[in-house]
Amino acid sequence: MTDPDVDPPKGARPVGRRAGESGTREDILDAALTLFAERGFDGASMRAIADAAGVDPALIRHFFTDKxxxxxxxxxxHSEIxxxxxxxxxxxxxxxxxRVAEAYLTLWDDAELGPVLQGLVRSAVTSEHGGELVAEALFSQMSKVPEVAAAPPEATRGVALAGAHLMGVALARNVLGLSAFTGMSREELVEAVxxxxQRYLSPLVERRASNDDGPGA
Structure with missing residues (x-):
């Protein structure tokens, strides 16, 4: 058993959380979101996230199996997105x-969420797995809405197509700064896309209309 009054050997790495820091799961999630936004998926190492959260890297793997x-x-x-x-x-x-276009493009103009999205989309274009992870993160909750989850496969594909289209617009406007997009207001972009x-999501719309017209409607 280690004597708490005896200093550890020089060069020894302290185990567990740092003194004075909480080391909670929430701290890890906060630090992770910040570093993923700043450095991208590949650039944010598990060790860097652990350092930012003030915990031992082993504690991250206790809560989460991998990056x-x-x-x-x-x-x-830890995101409203x-x-x-x-x-x-x-x-x-x-x-x-x-509504979907307005909701997505409005997020990019949000003072707090906009920089997070920019960092995450940079992950999508610089990481082998970043694009899939970002798309899943942005649109997974839509897929869990009961009427979407119960929809046929073509409706799920429509959600994926809508997500890819909107991510491309945001990438061109907010990350690459292409003049054809930066010269348009958000309202003009919504009108355009x-x-x-709506066409991508038409299988979902048709399913909802069918349910509304069904027995008991």
């Missing part, structure tokens, strides 16, 4: 494409 799991958990638990996208599904089916997003 993709940590990324998904950080996005789901997935929830806002899920909320956009509710409402008039005829305006679904406009909403019909395509």
């Amino acid at each position: 993709p799991s940590l990324f998904a958990a950080a996005m789901a638990a 997935p929830q806002r996208m899920a909320e956009a599904v509710s409402g008039d089916p005829g305006q679904l494409g406009r 909403a019909p395509s997003i």
Whole structure:
């Protein structure tokens, strides 16, 4: 048993959390989201996240099996992004494409969430697995909405297509700064892309209409 009054040997690495820091799961998620946004998926190492959270790297693996799991958990638990996208599904089916486009593009203009999204999308273009992880993080909550989850495969594909389209627009406007996109207001962009997003999501709209017209409607 180690005597708490005896100093550890020089060069020994302290085990567990640092003194004075909480070392909780929430601290890890906060640190992870910040570093993923700043450095991208590949650039944010597990050790760097542990240092930022003030914990031993082993504690991260206690809560999360690997970095993709940590990324998904950080996005789901410590970001409003997935929830806002899920909320956009509710409402008039005829305006679904406009609502989804508006919700997504509005996130990029948010003072707090915009920089996070920029960092995450940079992950998508610089990491072998970043694109898939970011798309899953942004649109997974939409797929969990009951009417989407119960929809046929073509509706799920439509959600993926809508996500890819919107991510491309955001990449061109907010990361690459292409003049054709930066010269348009958010409202103009929504007007331009909403019909395509509506078309991608048409199987979902048709399913909702069918349910509304079914027995007991």
